[in-house]
Amino acid sequence: xxxxxxxxxxxxxxxxxxxxxxxxxxxxxxxxxxxxxxxxxxxxxxxxxxxxxxxxxxxxxxxxxxxxxxxxxxxxxxxxxxxxxxxxxxxxxxxxxxxxxxxxxxxxxxxxxxxxxxxxxxxxxxxxxxxxxxxxxxxxxxxxxxxxxxxxxxxxxxxxxxxxxxxxxxxxxxxxxxxxxxxxxxxxx
Numbered sequence: 001x002x003x004x005x006x007x008x009x010x011x012x013x014x015x016x017x018x019x020x021x022x023x024x025x026x027x028x029x030x031x032x033x034x035x036x037x038x039x040x041x042x043x044x045x046x047x048x049x050x051x052x053x054x055x056x057x058x059x060x061x062x063x064x065x066x067x068x069x070x071x072x073x074x075x076x077x078x079x080x081x082x083x084x085x086x087x088x089x090x091x092x093x094x095x096x097x098x099x100x101x102x103x104x105x106x107x108x109x110x111x112x113x114x115x116x117x118x119x120x121x122x123x124x125x126x127x128x129x130x131x132x133x134x135x136x137x138x139x140x141x142x143x144x145x146x147x148x149x150x151x152x153x154x155x156x157x158x159x160x161x162x163x164x165x166x167x168x169x170x171x172x173x174x175x176x177x178x179x180x181x182x183x184x185x186x187x188x189x
Contacts, residue, residue: 001013001014001017001020001070001086001088001089001090002086002087002088002089002090002119002124003068003070003083003084003085003086003087004083004084004085004086004087005052005053005056005058005083005084006053006056006059006061006084008125009087009122009123009124009125010083010124010125010126010127011090011092011117011124011125011126011127012070012126012127012128012129013128014089016072016128016129016130017070017071017072017129018071018072018073018078019071020068020069020070020071020086021042021068021069021071021080022067022068022069023063023067023068023069023082024040024041024069025040026038026039026040026049027039027040034051034054034060035050035051035054035055036048036049036050036051036141037049037050037051037082040069040080042071042078042080045078047071047078047079047080048079048080048141049069049079049080049081049082050079050080050081050082050132050133051082052081052082052083052132053082053083053084055081055132055133056108056109056112056132057108061084063082066084066085067082067083067084067085068082068083068085068086069081069082069083070083070086070129072129072130074129074130074133074138075135075138075139075142076142077138077139077141077142079133079138079141081129081132090119092117092118092119092124096117096118096119097114097115097116097117097118097126098115098116098117098118099115099116100113100114100115100116100125100126101116104116104125108125111131112127112128112131112132113125113126113127113128114126114127114128
């Protein structure tokens with residue numbers, strides 16, 4: 001499946017995607033990291049939505065009629081990923097996928113990348129959506145959506161454990177459990 005972020009075309013394995021939904025009312029979460037857009041109600045289930053532009057270090061973009069939320073399941077947690085638009089589904093033979101060039105790795109955390117795919121005259125930056133969030137981050141988001149669904153307010157007492165950091169360290173290597181949710185490095189814009 002291909003989608004757009006910040007003027008670039010990205011691709012993900014369709015098997016990582018549960019569904020694609022139009023943008024709906026997103027409830028903001030006070031003091032959440034900038035890449036956490038908020039919460040949505042997906043058929044009675046509270047789902048945290050991540051702004052994939054911000055997560056990958058791109059400038060944020062206002063949502064419009066083309067914006068979509070890609071619903072993925074990471075571990076046992078359902079997460080929404082906000083993208084600028086979804087371009088469609090295409091088949092890429094393995095022979096059309098190459099390793100990620102260093103120039104792209106210098107702009108996007110290489111942990112998130114699976115390669116570059118060629119589809120005719122188009123190049124797609126291939127992401128592994130399950131790696132865009134670290135294990136600790138997924139656990140925190142799971143707690144956030146669980147506590148939000150059991151309270152009347154999205155800002156439950158467990159919400160402040162999420163913290164934003166502009167540290168250029170890897171989003172997978174946090175020694176502090178209270179600050180495991182890291183933004184992508186600011187120089188990645």
